[in-house]
Amino acid sequence: MKWFKSQIFWKIYIINLAIICTLLGLMFIVSRIILPEISKEQYRQVTDKTVLRMKDQISLIAKDLQSLENYVQSNENFKSNDFNQLSRGLANIVDISPYIDSGTVLDTNGYVRAFYPNDLKHLKNYNLSKREYFQQALKTQKIYLSNVVSADTGRYLLVVSIPVVNDHKEVERIVNLSLRIENNEIFQSIFQSFKIGENGYTFIVDRNGKIISHPSKERIGKDVSQNPIVKKLLKKQSGYQEVTNTNGITMLASFEYIPILDWGVVAQIPADEIYEPYFAFQKSLWTISLVTFIVLSILTALYARQIIHPIRRLYLAVDQVAKGDYNQRIEKIDNTEIGKLSSRFNEMIQYIRQSKTNLQLKEEQLKEQKEFLRKIIDMNPSYIYAIDKEGNFTLVNESFAKLLGTETQHLLGKKIDDFQFNIESNPVSVWEEIEKMKERIVLEEEFKDQEGKTRWVETVRLPIFSPNEGTDQILFVSTDITERKQAEELLRKSEKLAVVGELAAGVAHEIRNPLTSINGFMHLLKEECETHKHYFEIMESELERINFIVNEFLMLGKPQVMNFQRKDVSVLLKDVMTLLDAQAILNNVKMISEFEPNLPLLYCDENQLKQVFINIIKNAIEAMTNGGEIKVQAKVQDSCLVIRFIDQGCGIPKDRISKLGEPFYSTKEKGTGLGLMVSYKIIEAHNGSIKIESEVGQGTTVDIIFPI
Numbered sequence: 165m166k167w168f169k170s171q172i173f174w175k176i177y178i179i180n181l182a183i184i185c186t187l188l189g190l191m192f193i194v195s196r197i198i199l200p201e202i203s204k205e206q207y208r209q210v211t212d213k214t215v216l217r218m219k220d221q222i223s224l225i226a227k228d229l230q231s232l233e234n235y236v237q238s239n240e241n242f243k244s245n246d247f248n249q250l251s252r253g254l255a256n257i258v259d260i261s262p263y264i265d266s267g268t269v270l271d272t273n274g275y276v277r278a279f280y281p282n283d284l285k286h287l288k289n290y291n292l293s294k295r296e297y298f299q300q301a302l303k304t305q306k307i308y309l310s311n312v313v314s315a316d317t318g319r320y321l322l323v324v325s326i327p328v329v330n331d332h333k334e335v336e337r338i339v340n341l342s343l344r345i346e347n348n349e350i351f352q353s354i355f356q357s358f359k360i361g362e363n364g365y366t367f368i369v370d371r372n373g374k375i376i377s378h379p380s381k382e383r384i385g386k387d388v389s390q391n392p393i394v395k396k397l398l399k400k401q402s403g404y405q406e407v408t409n410t411n412g413i414t415m416l417a418s419f420e421y422i423p424i425l426d427w428g429v430v431a432q433i434p435a436d437e438i439y440e441p442y443f444a445f446q447k448s449l450w451t452i453s454l455v456t457f458i459v460l461s462i463l464t465a466l467y468a469r470q471i472i473h474p475i476r477r478l479y480l481a482v483d484q485v486a487k488g489d490y491n492q493r494i495e496k497i498d499n500t501e502i503g504k505l506s507s508r509f510n511e512m513i514q515y516i517r518q519s520k521t522n523l524q525l526k527e528e529q530l531k532e533q534k535e536f537l538r539k540i541i542d543m544n545p546s547y548i549y550a551i552d553k554e555g556n557f558t559l560v561n562e563s564f565a566k567l568l569g570t571e572t573q574h575l576l577g578k579k580i581d582d583f584q585f586n587i588e589s590n591p592v593s594v595w596e597e598i599e600k601m602k603e604r605i606v607l608e609e610e611f612k613d614q615e616g617k618t619r620w621v622e623t624v625r626l627p628i629f630s631p632n633e634g635t636d637q638i639l640f641v642s643t644d645i646t647e648r649k650q651a652e653e654l655l656r657k658s659e660k661l662a663v664v665g666e667l668a669a670g671v672a673h674e675i676r677n678p679l680t681s682i683n684g685f686m687h688l689l690k691e692e693c694e695t696h697k698h699y700f701e702i703m704e705s706e707l708e709r710i711n712f713i714v715n716e717f718l719m720l721g722k723p724q725v726m727n728f729q730r731k732d733v734s735v736l737l738k739d740v741m742t743l744l745d746a747q748a749i750l751n752n753v754k755m756i757s758e759f760e761p762n763l764p765l766l767y768c769d770e771n772q773l774k775q776v777f778i779n780i781i782k783n784a785i786e787a788m789t790n791g792g793e794i795k796v797q798a799k800v801q802d803s804c805l806v807i808r809f810i811d812q813g814c815g816i817p818k819d820r821i822s823k824l825g826e827p828f829y830s831t832k833e834k835g836t837g838l839g840l841m842v843s844y845k846i847i848e849a850h851n852g853s854i855k856i857e858s859e860v861g862q863g864t865t866v867d868i869i870f871p872i
Contacts, residue, residue, distance in 0.1 A: 215420040222424075263343050268339075273293060371426035490516055611642070753794060758796070759797070788812055
């Protein structure tokens with residue numbers, strides 16, 4: 165088949181022509197869109213720099229003019245009323261300041277009392293009190309720079325009015341220093357030298373929109389406040405904008421507001437001058453594009469003809485390889501890149517065949533090993549998980565996922581901070597410990613399972629090191645020791661209870677007999693001895709306290725006979741509140757009952773429960789040294805009967821709440837801890853539980869929960 169009849173040839177040729185046309189089209193589009201903007205931006209940079217330079221120059225001039233204030237205030241010539249001395253002071257200023265061409269001295273009524281040079285002699289005794297610069301300087305007692313002023317001589321001036329103030333802070337006279345805009349060579353040389361391009365120019369306007377400086381001197385003093393750019397300058401704005409000048413020429417102008425004088429500077433260039441390089445480039449672009457198109461078309465045809473044949477052979481061979489046939493080979497074509505490509509293709513096919521065999525074998529081995537390791541990890545009852553430096557889970561076994569009530573795939577890649585299962589763990593401190601130790605760490609931790617219950621685990625933390633980055637991950641292996649902890653706690657409490665029982669059985673009876681004798685003899689002594697009665701009263705109260713403690717011992721040491729009956733809890737609570745009402749009133753405590761109607765009857769021992777209620781309410785009253793309210797609530801919640809006592813007492817620190825109910829542990833100064841221990845024992849006998857929540861300084865809430 166001839167090359168010019170090949171579809172591949174025409175595809176290559178047409179695609180290349182399309183690319184060439186597209187590139188040329190894009191070139192034209194880009195040049196039409198971007199080049200004008202580039203030209204505009206380049207000239208904008210020029211105009212922006214120009215206005216900023218002029219702004220700096222004007223600011224320097226303003227500072228120089230403002231510095232004249234101190235000079236005038238300190239010059240002795242201006243403190244005199246003599247004409248010659250005042251004129252001499254003006255002459256000195258004209259000599260030392262390149263910006264001051266003339267000056268006058270006015271009294272406080274606005275009359276001219278001195279002048280310089282002599283071409284102002286017609287102003288002697290002339291009243292200038294209505295001039296704004298005079299009024300502003302007299303009113304503010306500060307230097308004032310005027311707008312463009314049209315003098316009686318036909319000149320345009322900038323006037324610097326400086327008040328001369330005496331020691332009593334009173335204005336004695338006003339010194340007016342004038343800059344003759346058209347005649348001041350320094351002023352004109354600074355601002356007339358800013359030329360931009362061929363026809364660009366700059367001009368300055370004052371705070372009222374009058375021209376201060378312009379290449380055309382006849383424009384100085386003209387009011388251009390209606391010019392769009394000048395309007396923005398009068399609003400204290402700066403920027404870049406297209407505008408039409410007074411000759412109807414479109415200009416692109418940068419403008420800058422000068423805060424120190426409330427002036428504005430404008431630098432503008434004709435738009436035609438800005439876009440002139442672009443128009444010239446666009447004309448030459450057509451010729452270049454036509455020649456480029458013809459040359460590239462010919463080269464594309466030759467190139468397509470040369471590569472079509474070997475490319476087709478390569479295509480057929482690759483197509484067979486893509487279908488899974490790795491026995492393909494291509495005979496050497498030539499010594500060009502296409503020929504070398506065919507040789508490398510043959511080498512690649514051979515390497516692929518070998519690699520495929522090896523990869524299949526290794527893949528099967530890795531898959532088996534991965535499945536084996538995964539099964540071992542998932543079958544392990546310990547909680548196994550790993551995190552990286554960002555705190556993301558990288559490994560999770562099924563035991564750990566079940567602990568959190570989810571599945572392993574839902575944990576991988578998630579942040580460890582999103583799952584609050586570890587009560588006290590801090591990822592930052594874990595990393596610091598691992599970095600310091602450089603070995604495994606074993607510690608006990610508290611976990612929360614999916615039901616929110618606390619579980620104790622023994623955790624081994626193992627650092628996983630990366631060859632280049634040090635500690636890369638941390639592996640956690642946690643073994644559940646909750647049952648062991650609970651057994652230890654029960655053992656500890658049972659040991660204490662055994663000691664208390666033995667102490668009650670062995671000590672209580674031994675104390676009661678001598679205690680009875682002591683109490684009897686003390687009553688006899690009290691009747692016979694009339695003096696020191698208060699000592700006997702103290703001894704009686706202490707003996708009663710000893711007797712109370714002995715009774716509590718006996719209660720612990722001797723099993724109590726329970727008489728269970730169906731009782732109304734609200735009635736029991738009202739009886740206890742009535743019993744303790746007097747004690748509450750004495751302590752300025754008010755008890756409030758909040759009982760739900762139709763509460764279910766509770767199968768209980770009435771006397772035992774009353775003892776528990778009395779203990780809790782008495783503790784609440786004693787904790788409220790400054791008085792307050794005790795709320796006693798009874799309600800049904802989550803299929804349980806909940807009795808709640810809420811006080812406004814001093815509260816209990818959180819670290820001490822867990823120890824409440826242990827023998828001989830009390831938060832009160834003279835407490836034994838046996839009362840609350842007995843209460844816990846009674847509630848446990850009723851298959852109930854006690855829950856205590858407290859906040860120091862706020863109060864304590866005690867919940868007694870009975871299953872219904």
